[in-house]
């Protein structure tokens with residue numbers, strides 16, 4: 001059971017840290033299309049990366065909820081790009097290594113990830129393989145000396161420019177279907193690895209998103225993560241956490257957008273009265289607030305399930321689907337209450353609007369979530 005008082009104290013610390021260290025620079029990071037590596041080190045120094053990793057691997061061994069708080073506070077403050085970067089690093093890439101890695105792999109990567117020295121990325125998507133990961137074409141061929149030669153590439157990879165290590169899904173046996181995919185730890189400083197450009201997006205600009213290329217990249221067998229041919233099984237095991245953290249971000253982001261809107265409607269006047277006094281405004285805010293709290297309760301319940309090892313794939317799909325759709329509704333209706341000003345870049349709600357959009361796409365689209373849920377409902 002998490003100590004709520006401790007959790008809230010930690011939340012205050014995270015918020016203060018972000019106010020001091022991220023807020024003054026965030027506009028610039030958005031313009032640059034990337035968060036500087038030095039910021040990750042600062043987060044590491046303050047114990048804010050890979051928070052629930054055991055102390056022996058450089059974390060602080062806190063419960064999962066503490067790691068989520070870091071993402072929630074970034075999302076609530078409207079720093080969704082940063083929240084995405086951090087979720088991939090601390091809550092997706094590092095847990096893959098913690099859960100699947102050999103002792104050597106864990107010792108090599110995890111302390112450097114907790115300190116912010118090595119930034120992690122997840123490389124699943126390819127131009128021909130998004131929702132349908134069976135379409136992965138990147139391949140690793142045995143080199144006859146116990147290692148592999150990797151060729152191919154990935155696209156849309158968050159942290160792609162900053163990453164020091166990529167957990168990548170690669171075909172080791174293209175004829176074996178789902179059983180022919182293996183996870184590899186690809187070091188980005190190795191020969192044969194190159195990065196494409198930092199892709200231009202409509203939102204979350206500070207989250208560097210890139211193509212990655214592998215050309216005759218020589219990789220030792222010690223870079224196989226988990227079981228040879230076990231890639232898809234590992235993906236399925238790790239999905240609940242990935243989808244749960246995206247859900248927590250979604251609700252926190254919706255909460256932040258609502259807070260920004262509440263402040264605005266009390267200041268702005270029309271027809272001689274504040275926008276907040278119109279019944280439409282009051283009821284809209286009331287509906288959104290109720291929705292946020294109901295979804296928060298489900299996030300909290302699912303966090304408990306995850307901690308107890310009870311979170312299954314359909315539940316993870318339900319929470320990701322429900323919360324990211326909620327986030328979309330909230331930012332849309334909040335923007336409406338800003339009128340024309342909501343469409344202006346200088347108003348943070350406009351950033352909330354575009355930043356939220358991708359949440360219904362990455363980590364599995366809403367349609368794929370519905371497919372997963374429907375399968376569990378119908379049994380087929």
Ligand SMILES: Cc1cc2nc3c(=O)[nH]c(=O)nc-3n(C[C@H](O)[C@H](O)[C@H](O)COP(=O)(O)OP(=O)(O)OC[C@H]3O[C@@H](n4cnc5c(N)ncnc54)[C@H](O)[C@@H]3O)c2cc1C
Nearest residue numbers: 122123124125130131156157158361362363364365367368
């Ligand atoms: C900003 C950003 C960051 C990302 N970060 C990462 C990352 O770090 N690592 C990574 O590996 N990937 C990442 N992705 C990729 C992301 O996960 C994929 O874009 C997503 O899974 C969808 O794949 P796709 O783009 O190929 O769309 P497609 O699979 O081509 O889907 C197109 C449309 O068809 C629908 N569709 C597909 N199949 C079905 C079906 N069976 N039933 C009904 N509808 C269906 C989809 O829901 C969607 O509406 C990122 C993407 C973006 C844009």
